Amino acid sequence: MITFKKLMQIIGISILVTSVAHSPAPAVAASGTTQSATAGAPAIQVYLNKEQITSTAGGATLINNTVMLSLDKLYVRGATITYDEHSRMLTIQNLLTQGSMKIGSTHASVNGKQITYSAAFQQVNKQLYIPLRFVNDAIGGSLEWDAVHREAYISYPxxxxxxxxxxxxxxxxxxxxxxxxxxxxxxxxxxxxxxxxxxxxxxxxxxxxxxxxxxxxxxxxxxxxxxxxxxxxxxxxxxxxxxxxxxxxxxxxxxxxxxxxxxxxxxxxxxxGHSVRLIAPDGSVKQIWNHSKLAGTPEATYTIEGISGNILIVRSSQDGILTLIDTVAKQAVVLYEEFGIDPTELAGFTYDGIQFTGVSADRSELQFMFTNNKKASGVFTYRLES
Known part of the structure; x- marks a missing residue:
């Protein structure tokens, strides 16, 4: 009896696609010999989301002109791979996709759909081999085969x-x-x-x-x-x-x-980063402001740390300086300059230490806290014109 350890690799979880891969790959011949050592031919390489996969038996091989993978410690990130010795059934599954194939059979079930492959799940030289296409389908992938370089690429969820x-x-x-x-x-x-x-x-x-x-x-x-x-x-x-x-x-x-x-x-x-949109609950656009242009640096990106009426409070991702923009007057105010803060006291790269904390009860003032590079704090207000 073949002894084979259960393999379970879970890191993420992956998903669905019910169709088989459509890119041309080697077809199948008739008997059961491996063809991985074809004279002068490069080894077959298989990549899952740009990462090459291997097993202790080596990489992929050709069996009857079909690309096959050894199951010995096969690792597929985000998938669970199990082999039941009693039923001789292999199952590969992700979050929304599951495929099962029995040793000796060319037929498999993928998300309840029966698919026939060009080679059987089989044992060769005491190793279990499975068609690469089945692995692709069971993890919800999309397979491409480069016959010239003997490379297979699977993009999967x-x-x-x-x-x-x-x-x-x-x-x-x-x-x-x-x-x-x-x-x-x-x-x-x-x-x-x-x-x-x-x-x-x-x-x-x-x-x-x-x-x-x-x-x-x-x-x-x-x-x-x-x-x-x-x-x-x-x-x-x-x-x-x-x-x-x-x-x-x-x-x-x-x-x-x-x-x-x-x-x-x-x-x-x-x-x-350059413009901000207010989206109403029904999905309609209520307002659009181009804060990069209003700040006078259209090439720079800004975050939005506060809004009050026609006032935007934005921070440059280039230097971390907090700026107040009056969208009606189309004026930008650099707040550390407005508050008379010595630039040598600013907190540092990408953050000047000024934080918007809210609006006064009568909505006539915007409130800020400044923490300098020595961790000392102070409160500042910006008076809004009525």
Whole structure:
């Protein structure tokens, strides 16, 4: 009897696609010999979301002109792989996709659909081998085969977000940008496509948060860091109403962590770094301001740390300086200069130490706190003209 350890690799969780891969790959011949050592031919390489996969038996091989993978300690990030010795059934599954195939058979079940492959799940030289196409389908992937270089590329879903395990929360397929939500009953719903298509290497560190705008509308924020050591930050905002993505924005920052407000007077605040939109609960646009242009530096990106009537309080991601913008008068005021603060006392790069704390009860003044580079604090106010 073949002895084979159960293999379970869980890091993320992955998903759905019910179709088989369509890119041309080697077809099948008739007998059961491996062909990996063809004279002069390069070894077959297989990449899952840009990462090469191997096993203790080596890389992929050809069996009857079909690309096969050894199951010996096969690792697929985000998937669970199990082999039942009693039933001789292999199961590979992700969050929403599952495939099963029995040793000796060319037939498999993927999400309840029967698929026939060009080679059987089989044993060769005391190793178990499975068709690469089945692995692709079972993890909800898309397969491309480069016959000239003997390389196979699988792009497959990788997920991140609290909704993977928590109810009433969102999660994202970072590879293709699809947003999902797990409702209060635990059922998963597809919300829609987003522009958040991320490098798989950095997906695991992505943060997803949501602010409730109304009973049927949320503002979902995706913060994605990349580069070494994760100094490039991209922020995606998705306005979701009745389970559908209606509006999106994207902002890029470098060595800077934005502190954008998300709601103002019941409206969603969507900032792309150069302009800000107020989105009403019904999804309509109430107001648009180009804060980069109003600040006098149209090439610079800014966060939105406060709004009060026609006043925007923005921070430059280039130098961290907090600026007040009167959108009616079209005037920008650098606050540390307005308050007479010595620039040598500013906190440092990307943050000047000035924080917007609120509006006075009669709404005639904006209130700020300044903490200098020696951790000493003081309070400042900005009087609004009536």
């Amino acid at each position: 990788e997920f991140v977000g609290e909704g993977l395990t928590n109810k009433n929360a969102y999660f994202l397929n970072g590879v293709d940008g699809t947003l999902y939500k797990r409702d209060i009953t635990g059922k998963v719903h597809t919300v829609g496509a987003s522009t958040a298509k991320l490098d798989p290497y950095y997906i695991a560190g992505t943060r997803i948060t949501a602010e409730k705008i109304s009973d049927d509308a949320d503002l979902v924020t995706i913060q994605y860091s990349s580069g070494e050591p994760s100094i490039n930050l991209t922020v995606y905002n998705l306005f979701v109403r009745k389970g559908v993505v209606l509006r999106q924005s994207k902002a890029n920052y470098w060595q800077f962590s934005p502190e954008d407000i998300k709601i103002y007077e019941g409206n969603a605040v969507m900032n792309d």
